[in-house]
Amino acid sequence: MLAVEHDWPRLGKAVRQRRDALGLSQGAGGVSVATWRKVENGTESSYTPRTLARIASALGWTDDSVDAVLAGGDPTIAADPPSAGDVDLLAIIADLQSRVDALEERIGIGRDLDRVELEERATRRRVSRSAAADL
Numbered sequence: 001m002l003a004v005e006h007d008w009p010r011l012g013k014a015v016r017q018r019r020d021a022l023g024l025s026q027g028a029g030g031v032s033v034a035t036w037r038k039v040e041n042g043t044e045s046s047y048t049p050r051t052l053a054r055i056a057s058a059l060g061w062t063d064d065s066v067d068a069v070l071a072g073g074d075p076t077i078a079a080d081p082p083s084a085g086d087v088d089l090l091a092i093i094a095d096l097q098s099r100v101d102a103l104e105e106r107i108g109i110g111r112d113l114d115r116v117e118l119e120e121r122a123t124r125r126r127v128s129r130s131a132a133a134d135l
Contacts, residue, residue: 009042016040029058
């Protein structure tokens with residue numbers, strides 16, 4: 001979904017204008033507030049195609065609109081833009097996903113843990129359980 005020439009500040013301005021026009025909050029479309037903020041600030045990043053598609057969908061744009069704006073063109077309004085209820089539900093999902101991500105980070109899921117670290121954690125858990133059972 002990414003164009004060869006990336007005008008991220010241009011995309012940020014277009015995204016913010018459209019979001020404001022629709023009265024959406026950052027976090028709409030199942031995309032985190034932090035990601036909306038980065039996009040709207042024109043911060044170049046390695047956004048996934050899925051993230052950019054969610055933003056386009058929340059804004060009522062066609063899937064190729066992000067590429068068009070990044071390349072200097074204009075977004076195209078989708079024939080069937082999402083309803084406010086759909087956007088609210090996606091915002092709830094985004095919030096839940098960010099909470100799950102935070103929990104996974106705290107317990108080490110999603111990171112590339114080496115075998116030694118995993119074995120050490122397992123040993124510590126066994127020792128803790130054994131000590132608790134002795135009480």
